[in-house]
Amino acid sequence: MPAAVQHRRTRLARTLAVAATGAAVLALPLIGSTSASAATTTSATTAAKTAAGYTNNLDGWIRESLAIMAEKDIPGTYNGIYRNVMRESSGNPNAINLWDSNAAAGIPSKGLLQVIDPTFAAYHVSGTAYDPYDPVANITAACHYAQHRYGSIDNVFGAY
Template sequence: MVALCNVRFGKSNDDVRAIQNALIAAGFIIPVGATGFFGEQTKAAYAAWQRNLGFTRSAADGFPGCVSLTKLGNKAGFSVDCREPGGIAKSSVGFSRNSGIIIDKPTARAFAEQACDKTGAPRAWVTGVSNGANLITLINRESGFRPNAVNKNDVNANGPVQPDGAKLNCSRGYAQVIPGTFAEHHEEGTSNQIYDPVANIAAAINYIWSRYGDISRVQQANPALPPAGY
């Protein structure tokens, strides 16, 4: 069994090694071999696999999706689990605020590093990847390093009022995730509280992987580009 959530760009694990072996067996070149690390060479080989399936443009970007990975598994003889293992029901999301957390960049950075460790994201996501995109820029733009931040005015601000005094679907926390996104992309082993710094950032990381493939493609995380929603 290979889990889709494990074969993300920048991760190192046995599931990555399994898809590397499958790609190599199918005739797609990975010069360094099946190392278990999903880097640029694996991305290029996977993009070639996607093109071989007939995918084009963003559907052949080298970032695995459920359809392409399942087809690779069928060819190589392994099954694929496309679920987010830590996902929770939206009704299970808690709205308790934090207390005593310092509102500054070093504190946010420490929590971001913990979230990377929890999710398996490279710590380069905190310091900056190849094009400079990083979680610190995203967090600063989204919340100003305020772990209890809540946006009561954007398009998501609807639904019944919750114990924190904000409507259900408001964006919350360091990375300003909405409850539905937090629940769907919740990281296993983290708190169910949406304001919890590590849980909040970890859910954002999993969402970025799912939607963009890598943080380098998120404009809101790139200090060289103007702010934009993500």
């Protein structure tokens, strides 16, 4: 086959590959939006709730923690908790720090507010799960600790 014909075939194949890739890229948002729309509708109508009736997401966990904190006279606000959660775990209740000095000592920080096990044990609040990965227990214990160390979680603006 002459080189000119082979070059045209290669060029045609590349053009078709690029066109197919472009079509796939353009189609993905359409496919994703259809799926996401269906998922959003389903989750909106059947939103999971905690045992206390709060939504089973960061907003609900903070609100449930604030209700428990109010009963136990532990200070803190939604904004103070939210700010610290975003800095510590980005809202992931299963976050674990495996690289800092606590982790090197065998006691990694865990959960939404990155509490180590001894701190969780010392500041656990009755009425919450005894599990540092439980979002409400983690928030409430961390706020209890912050109350004793800083006056309130609202006074914490960095690693604590």
